[in-house]
Amino acid sequence: MPPVAFLHTHILVVVLFLVFFAIKAVLLLLNKRDTLDRMRSKTKIVDIVLGILILITGGYLLFLYSGRIPTYLIVKIVFVLLAIPLGIIGIKKESKGLTVLSLLIFLYVYGVAETNSLAMNKEEPSVAPITNTTTELPVKKAPEEITPAEAAQEEILNAMGETLMANAKAIYTQVCATCHGEDGGKGLGGAALLTQSQLTLNDRINVIEKGRGLMPAFGSQLTPQEAEALAAYTITLNTTN
Structure with a gap:
Protein backbone atom coordinates (compact mmCIF):
# COMPACT_ATOMS: atom_id res chain seq x y z
CA MET A 1 0.00 0.00 0.00
CA ASN A 116 1.01 21.72 11.49
CA SER A 117 1.53 24.11 14.37
CA LEU A 118 1.49 23.72 18.17
CA ALA A 119 -0.18 27.14 18.40
CA MET A 120 -2.78 26.11 15.78
CA ASN A 121 -2.18 29.31 13.83
CA LYS A 122 -1.86 28.08 10.27
CA GLU A 123 -1.11 31.03 8.07
CA GLU A 124 -3.60 31.62 5.29
CA PRO A 125 -2.52 32.98 1.92
CA SER A 126 -2.80 36.76 1.90
CA VAL A 127 -3.83 36.97 -1.73
CA ALA A 128 -6.00 34.90 -4.02
CA PRO A 129 -4.29 31.80 -5.45
CA ILE A 130 -3.04 31.94 -9.02
CA THR A 131 -4.93 29.49 -11.21
CA ASN A 132 -4.32 30.35 -14.87
CA THR A 133 -1.95 28.07 -16.74
CA THR A 134 0.18 30.75 -18.38
CA THR A 135 1.16 32.63 -15.23
CA GLU A 136 4.75 33.77 -15.05
CA LEU A 137 6.81 33.67 -11.87
CA PRO A 138 5.89 36.82 -9.93
CA VAL A 139 8.98 38.88 -9.14
CA LYS A 140 8.90 42.01 -7.02
CA LYS A 141 12.65 42.51 -6.90
CA ALA A 142 14.40 45.13 -8.95
CA PRO A 143 16.21 43.68 -12.00
CA GLU A 144 19.62 44.21 -10.40
CA GLU A 145 18.52 42.26 -7.31
CA ILE A 146 17.53 39.10 -9.19
CA THR A 147 20.10 36.32 -8.80
CA PRO A 148 21.25 34.25 -11.79
CA ALA A 149 19.36 31.24 -10.39
CA GLU A 150 16.13 33.24 -10.11
CA ALA A 151 16.60 34.63 -13.60
CA ALA A 152 17.10 31.13 -15.01
CA GLN A 153 14.05 29.90 -13.12
CA GLU A 154 11.90 32.71 -14.50
CA GLU A 155 13.18 32.05 -18.01
CA ILE A 156 12.14 28.38 -17.76
CA LEU A 157 8.68 29.37 -16.53
CA ASN A 158 8.26 31.85 -19.35
CA ALA A 159 9.31 29.19 -21.85
CA MET A 160 6.61 26.76 -20.70
CA GLY A 161 3.91 26.70 -23.33
CA GLU A 162 0.21 26.82 -22.51
CA THR A 163 -0.28 23.16 -23.46
CA LEU A 164 2.60 21.97 -21.27
CA MET A 165 1.40 24.00 -18.29
CA ALA A 166 -2.16 22.76 -18.75
CA ASN A 167 -0.83 19.20 -18.71
CA ALA A 168 1.19 19.97 -15.58
CA LYS A 169 -1.94 21.33 -13.89
CA ALA A 170 -3.82 18.15 -14.78
CA ILE A 171 -1.03 16.03 -13.28
CA TYR A 172 -1.01 18.20 -10.17
CA THR A 173 -4.78 17.81 -9.75
CA GLN A 174 -4.51 14.04 -10.10
CA VAL A 175 -1.53 13.22 -7.88
CA CYS A 176 -0.79 16.28 -5.73
CA ALA A 177 -4.01 18.11 -4.87
CA THR A 178 -5.24 15.54 -2.34
CA CYS A 179 -2.49 16.44 0.12
CA HIS A 180 -1.33 19.87 -1.07
CA GLY A 181 -4.76 21.23 -2.03
CA GLU A 182 -5.91 22.72 -5.33
CA ASP A 183 -4.35 26.07 -4.36
CA GLY A 184 -1.28 24.53 -2.69
CA GLY A 185 -2.30 25.58 0.82
CA LYS A 186 -3.93 22.44 2.27
CA GLY A 187 -0.92 20.82 3.97
CA LEU A 188 -2.61 17.48 4.68
CA GLY A 189 -0.50 15.16 6.83
CA GLY A 190 2.44 17.55 6.92
CA ALA A 191 2.51 18.17 3.16
CA ALA A 192 4.45 21.32 2.26
CA LEU A 193 2.48 24.53 1.85
CA LEU A 194 3.20 25.36 -1.78
CA THR A 195 1.68 28.81 -1.24
CA GLN A 196 4.73 29.61 0.90
CA SER A 197 7.47 27.26 -0.35
CA GLN A 198 10.71 28.97 -1.38
CA LEU A 199 12.30 25.91 -3.00
CA THR A 200 14.01 26.49 -6.33
CA LEU A 201 12.80 24.83 -9.50
CA ASN A 202 15.58 22.24 -9.34
CA ASP A 203 14.79 21.48 -5.68
CA ARG A 204 11.13 20.97 -6.55
CA ILE A 205 12.03 18.62 -9.39
CA ASN A 206 14.24 16.65 -7.01
CA VAL A 207 11.41 16.32 -4.46
CA ILE A 208 8.93 15.28 -7.15
CA GLU A 209 11.26 12.64 -8.57
CA LYS A 210 12.71 11.30 -5.30
CA GLY A 211 10.02 12.07 -2.71
CA ARG A 212 10.36 13.59 0.75
CA GLY A 213 8.86 12.74 4.13
CA LEU A 214 5.54 10.98 3.48
CA MET A 215 5.47 12.13 -0.13
CA PRO A 216 6.25 9.23 -2.49
CA ALA A 217 8.69 9.49 -5.41
CA PHE A 218 7.13 10.09 -8.83
CA GLY A 219 10.32 9.79 -10.87
CA SER A 220 9.26 6.45 -12.31
CA GLN A 221 5.79 7.73 -13.24
CA LEU A 222 6.67 11.04 -14.87
CA THR A 223 9.00 11.92 -17.72
CA PRO A 224 11.75 14.47 -16.96
CA GLN A 225 9.79 17.03 -18.98
CA GLU A 226 6.59 16.34 -17.00
CA ALA A 227 8.47 16.57 -13.68
CA GLU A 228 9.97 19.91 -14.72
CA ALA A 229 6.60 21.24 -15.88
CA LEU A 230 4.93 20.07 -12.67
CA ALA A 231 7.64 21.75 -10.59
CA ALA A 232 7.16 24.94 -12.60
CA TYR A 233 3.41 24.82 -12.06
CA THR A 234 3.84 24.56 -8.26
CA ILE A 235 5.88 27.77 -8.36
CA THR A 236 2.85 29.63 -9.71
CA LEU A 237 0.95 28.62 -6.54
CA ASN A 238 3.34 30.60 -4.34
CA THR A 239 1.53 33.69 -3.05
CA THR A 240 4.43 35.17 -1.06
CA ASN A 241 6.56 36.39 -3.96
Whole structure:
Protein backbone atom coordinates (compact mmCIF):
# COMPACT_ATOMS: atom_id res chain seq x y z
CA MET A 1 0.00 0.00 0.00
CA PRO A 2 1.50 3.41 -0.98
CA PRO A 3 2.21 6.01 1.74
CA VAL A 4 -0.68 8.25 0.64
CA ALA A 5 -3.11 5.33 1.02
CA PHE A 6 -1.72 4.66 4.50
CA LEU A 7 -2.17 8.33 5.35
CA HIS A 8 -5.81 8.30 4.25
CA THR A 9 -6.42 5.05 6.15
CA HIS A 10 -4.87 6.58 9.27
CA ILE A 11 -7.06 9.67 9.01
CA LEU A 12 -10.17 7.54 8.50
CA VAL A 13 -9.59 5.30 11.54
CA VAL A 14 -8.73 8.32 13.70
CA VAL A 15 -11.96 10.08 12.69
CA LEU A 16 -14.03 6.94 13.38
CA PHE A 17 -12.37 6.48 16.77
CA LEU A 18 -13.05 10.11 17.70
CA VAL A 19 -16.68 9.91 16.59
CA PHE A 20 -17.34 6.86 18.78
CA PHE A 21 -15.46 8.41 21.69
CA ALA A 22 -17.28 11.75 21.37
CA ILE A 23 -20.67 10.02 21.39
CA LYS A 24 -19.74 8.08 24.54
CA ALA A 25 -18.42 11.23 26.18
CA VAL A 26 -21.70 13.05 25.48
CA LEU A 27 -23.73 10.13 26.89
CA LEU A 28 -21.59 10.13 30.02
CA LEU A 29 -21.90 13.89 30.50
CA LEU A 30 -25.68 13.64 30.05
CA ASN A 31 -25.81 10.80 32.62
CA LYS A 32 -27.22 8.40 30.02
CA ARG A 33 -25.40 5.50 31.65
CA ASP A 34 -27.70 2.73 30.39
CA THR A 35 -27.30 3.87 26.80
CA LEU A 36 -23.58 4.29 27.36
CA ASP A 37 -23.25 0.73 28.69
CA ARG A 38 -25.11 -0.66 25.68
CA MET A 39 -22.94 1.27 23.26
CA ARG A 40 -19.74 0.21 25.04
CA SER A 41 -20.84 -3.40 24.78
CA LYS A 42 -21.62 -3.15 21.06
CA THR A 43 -18.47 -1.22 20.08
CA LYS A 44 -15.95 -2.95 22.33
CA ILE A 45 -14.32 -4.93 19.50
CA VAL A 46 -14.55 -1.98 17.12
CA ASP A 47 -12.75 0.26 19.61
CA ILE A 48 -9.94 -2.27 19.99
CA VAL A 49 -9.56 -2.66 16.22
CA LEU A 50 -9.57 1.10 15.64
CA GLY A 51 -7.01 1.65 18.40
CA ILE A 52 -4.69 -0.98 16.93
CA LEU A 53 -5.09 0.46 13.43
CA ILE A 54 -4.28 3.96 14.70
CA LEU A 55 -1.03 2.70 16.21
CA ILE A 56 -0.08 0.57 13.19
CA THR A 57 -0.81 3.17 10.51
CA GLY A 58 0.61 6.03 12.57
CA GLY A 59 3.75 4.05 13.40
CA TYR A 60 4.27 3.08 9.76
CA LEU A 61 3.86 6.67 8.57
CA LEU A 62 6.38 7.78 11.17
CA PHE A 63 8.76 5.06 9.98
CA LEU A 64 8.44 6.31 6.40
CA TYR A 65 9.11 9.92 7.40
CA SER A 66 12.47 11.03 6.05
CA GLY A 67 14.52 13.85 7.48
CA ARG A 68 14.14 15.57 10.83
CA ILE A 69 10.78 14.90 12.51
CA PRO A 70 9.03 18.25 13.27
CA THR A 71 8.42 19.17 16.90
CA TYR A 72 4.66 19.48 16.37
CA LEU A 73 4.56 15.88 15.13
CA ILE A 74 6.43 14.57 18.17
CA VAL A 75 4.10 16.47 20.53
CA LYS A 76 1.10 15.19 18.60
CA ILE A 77 2.23 11.57 19.01
CA VAL A 78 2.88 12.01 22.74
CA PHE A 79 -0.54 13.58 23.29
CA VAL A 80 -2.30 10.82 21.34
CA LEU A 81 -0.55 8.14 23.38
CA LEU A 82 -1.67 10.01 26.50
CA ALA A 83 -5.25 10.71 25.41
CA ILE A 84 -6.16 7.17 24.32
CA PRO A 85 -5.62 5.48 27.72
CA LEU A 86 -7.12 8.47 29.55
CA GLY A 87 -10.23 8.21 27.39
CA ILE A 88 -10.53 4.46 27.89
CA ILE A 89 -10.16 4.77 31.66
CA GLY A 90 -12.50 7.76 31.79
CA ILE A 91 -15.31 5.95 29.96
CA LYS A 92 -14.76 2.68 31.82
CA LYS A 93 -14.71 4.33 35.25
CA GLU A 94 -17.42 6.79 34.19
CA SER A 95 -15.15 9.64 35.19
CA LYS A 96 -16.39 12.84 33.59
CA GLY A 97 -13.18 14.68 34.45
CA LEU A 98 -10.86 12.21 32.70
CA THR A 99 -13.24 11.89 29.75
CA VAL A 100 -13.44 15.66 29.20
CA LEU A 101 -9.66 15.97 29.59
CA SER A 102 -9.11 13.24 27.01
CA LEU A 103 -11.61 14.83 24.63
CA LEU A 104 -9.90 18.22 24.93
CA ILE A 105 -6.52 16.62 24.20
CA PHE A 106 -7.95 14.91 21.12
CA LEU A 107 -9.41 18.22 19.90
CA TYR A 108 -6.06 19.94 20.42
CA VAL A 109 -4.23 17.15 18.57
CA TYR A 110 -6.71 17.47 15.70
CA GLY A 111 -6.04 21.21 15.55
CA VAL A 112 -2.28 20.61 15.53
CA ALA A 113 -2.66 18.04 12.74
CA GLU A 114 -4.72 20.45 10.64
CA THR A 115 -2.39 23.42 11.06
CA ASN A 116 1.01 21.72 11.49
CA SER A 117 1.53 24.11 14.37
CA LEU A 118 1.49 23.72 18.17
CA ALA A 119 -0.18 27.14 18.40
CA MET A 120 -2.78 26.11 15.78
CA ASN A 121 -2.18 29.31 13.83
CA LYS A 122 -1.86 28.08 10.27
CA GLU A 123 -1.11 31.03 8.07
CA GLU A 124 -3.60 31.62 5.29
CA PRO A 125 -2.52 32.98 1.92
CA SER A 126 -2.80 36.76 1.90
CA VAL A 127 -3.83 36.97 -1.73
CA ALA A 128 -6.00 34.90 -4.02
CA PRO A 129 -4.29 31.80 -5.45
CA ILE A 130 -3.04 31.94 -9.02
CA THR A 131 -4.93 29.49 -11.21
CA ASN A 132 -4.32 30.35 -14.87
CA THR A 133 -1.95 28.07 -16.74
CA THR A 134 0.18 30.75 -18.38
CA THR A 135 1.16 32.63 -15.23
CA GLU A 136 4.75 33.77 -15.05
CA LEU A 137 6.81 33.67 -11.87
CA PRO A 138 5.89 36.82 -9.93
CA VAL A 139 8.98 38.88 -9.14
CA LYS A 140 8.90 42.01 -7.02
CA LYS A 141 12.65 42.51 -6.90
CA ALA A 142 14.40 45.13 -8.95
CA PRO A 143 16.21 43.68 -12.00
CA GLU A 144 19.62 44.21 -10.40
CA GLU A 145 18.52 42.26 -7.31
CA ILE A 146 17.53 39.10 -9.19
CA THR A 147 20.10 36.32 -8.80
CA PRO A 148 21.25 34.25 -11.79
CA ALA A 149 19.36 31.24 -10.39
CA GLU A 150 16.13 33.24 -10.11
CA ALA A 151 16.60 34.63 -13.60
CA ALA A 152 17.10 31.13 -15.01
CA GLN A 153 14.05 29.90 -13.12
CA GLU A 154 11.90 32.71 -14.50
CA GLU A 155 13.18 32.05 -18.01
CA ILE A 156 12.14 28.38 -17.76
CA LEU A 157 8.68 29.37 -16.53
CA ASN A 158 8.26 31.85 -19.35
CA ALA A 159 9.31 29.19 -21.85
CA MET A 160 6.61 26.76 -20.70
CA GLY A 161 3.91 26.70 -23.33
CA GLU A 162 0.21 26.82 -22.51
CA THR A 163 -0.28 23.16 -23.46
CA LEU A 164 2.60 21.97 -21.27
CA MET A 165 1.40 24.00 -18.29
CA ALA A 166 -2.16 22.76 -18.75
CA ASN A 167 -0.83 19.20 -18.71
CA ALA A 168 1.19 19.97 -15.58
CA LYS A 169 -1.94 21.33 -13.89
CA ALA A 170 -3.82 18.15 -14.78
CA ILE A 171 -1.03 16.03 -13.28
CA TYR A 172 -1.01 18.20 -10.17
CA THR A 173 -4.78 17.81 -9.75
CA GLN A 174 -4.51 14.04 -10.10
CA VAL A 175 -1.53 13.22 -7.88
CA CYS A 176 -0.79 16.28 -5.73
CA ALA A 177 -4.01 18.11 -4.87
CA THR A 178 -5.24 15.54 -2.34
CA CYS A 179 -2.49 16.44 0.12
CA HIS A 180 -1.33 19.87 -1.07
CA GLY A 181 -4.76 21.23 -2.03
CA GLU A 182 -5.91 22.72 -5.33
CA ASP A 183 -4.35 26.07 -4.36
CA GLY A 184 -1.28 24.53 -2.69
CA GLY A 185 -2.30 25.58 0.82
CA LYS A 186 -3.93 22.44 2.27
CA GLY A 187 -0.92 20.82 3.97
CA LEU A 188 -2.61 17.48 4.68
CA GLY A 189 -0.50 15.16 6.83
CA GLY A 190 2.44 17.55 6.92
CA ALA A 191 2.51 18.17 3.16
CA ALA A 192 4.45 21.32 2.26
CA LEU A 193 2.48 24.53 1.85
CA LEU A 194 3.20 25.36 -1.78
CA THR A 195 1.68 28.81 -1.24
CA GLN A 196 4.73 29.61 0.90
CA SER A 197 7.47 27.26 -0.35
CA GLN A 198 10.71 28.97 -1.38
CA LEU A 199 12.30 25.91 -3.00
CA THR A 200 14.01 26.49 -6.33
CA LEU A 201 12.80 24.83 -9.50
CA ASN A 202 15.58 22.24 -9.34
CA ASP A 203 14.79 21.48 -5.68
CA ARG A 204 11.13 20.97 -6.55
CA ILE A 205 12.03 18.62 -9.39
CA ASN A 206 14.24 16.65 -7.01
CA VAL A 207 11.41 16.32 -4.46
CA ILE A 208 8.93 15.28 -7.15
CA GLU A 209 11.26 12.64 -8.57
CA LYS A 210 12.71 11.30 -5.30
CA GLY A 211 10.02 12.07 -2.71
CA ARG A 212 10.36 13.59 0.75
CA GLY A 213 8.86 12.74 4.13
CA LEU A 214 5.54 10.98 3.48
CA MET A 215 5.47 12.13 -0.13
CA PRO A 216 6.25 9.23 -2.49
CA ALA A 217 8.69 9.49 -5.41
CA PHE A 218 7.13 10.09 -8.83
CA GLY A 219 10.32 9.79 -10.87
CA SER A 220 9.26 6.45 -12.31
CA GLN A 221 5.79 7.73 -13.24
CA LEU A 222 6.67 11.04 -14.87
CA THR A 223 9.00 11.92 -17.72
CA PRO A 224 11.75 14.47 -16.96
CA GLN A 225 9.79 17.03 -18.98
CA GLU A 226 6.59 16.34 -17.00
CA ALA A 227 8.47 16.57 -13.68
CA GLU A 228 9.97 19.91 -14.72
CA ALA A 229 6.60 21.24 -15.88
CA LEU A 230 4.93 20.07 -12.67
CA ALA A 231 7.64 21.75 -10.59
CA ALA A 232 7.16 24.94 -12.60
CA TYR A 233 3.41 24.82 -12.06
CA THR A 234 3.84 24.56 -8.26
CA ILE A 235 5.88 27.77 -8.36
CA THR A 236 2.85 29.63 -9.71
CA LEU A 237 0.95 28.62 -6.54
CA ASN A 238 3.34 30.60 -4.34
CA THR A 239 1.53 33.69 -3.05
CA THR A 240 4.43 35.17 -1.06
CA ASN A 241 6.56 36.39 -3.96
